Amino acid sequence: MLSGRPTPAGSGPRRRSVLAAALAPLAVAGCAGEERAPTPGPGPEAVKDALVMVIRHAEKPYAGDTGEDDEGNEDPGFLAVRGRRRAQELPALFPPTRGARLPRPGAVFAAGGKEGAPARCRQTVETLATALGTPVRAEFAVGAEPALARAVLAARTPVLICWEHQGMPRLIRGLGAQDVLGLPAAWPDRYDLVWTFTRRQGVWTFRELPQHLLQGDA
Secondary structure, X not given: OOOOOOOOOOOOHHHHHHXXXXXXXXXXXXXXXXXXXXXXXXXXXXXXXXXXXXXXXXXXXXXXXXXXXOOOOEOOOOOOHHHHHHHHHHHHHOOOOOOOXXXXXXXXXXXXXXXXXXXXXXXXXXXXXXXXXXXXXXXXXXXXXXXXXXXXXXXXXXXXEEEOHHHHHHHHHHHOOOOOOOOOOOOOOOOOEEEXXXXXXXXXXXXXXXXXXXXXOO
16 A cells, blocks of 8 residues: 655656666676786796706717716716716816806706616716705606796706707797807707806896816817
8 A cells, every 4th residue: 555655756766777777887897897907917937037057968979889877887878988077077167166167056957768868968967966965857858848948947046957969959949048149050069068048137148168177178
């Protein structure tokens, strides 16, 4: 039953409908604004300064020669005698050796695998890693260079990588340093080099340094 009282002007169902119609565009705009909220940019890991040192594994046996495994057994899949000597001298490049020409690595990576180039990579850096008290990280096989590069850039810098020379271009592309000035198209037929890649403020630079560890090194 109706009360018979007059309805105040500007009230009742008609007014509520008008307000709802007026506020609808604002609600839609608010939702759209939330959907278009800016996405956070890349974190500091993506552009942090870095120093990456790359070496090839030490000398492998020439045709008709043989290498030695960790127990001293002859095996062509391991380093040659000269390669084992280079591996033993490698710590001289880094502190705490007096007059060291390179910074002490915060992390050491080598190709993962039990024979061939991966085994030679691991052999090359084992003596150095022991001297530094740093484990050799060998969880990445040749062919997994993009994943390796991500781990390297997330690791404590400086980083040393011992790798198989044919995988070097993939590794360098993974680092994002493939267009750096002065970079050779391929690793030369040498075992006595260190390639250094330095990133400062997002820009890479490159240097090639001789090891000068053994007689006959260029």
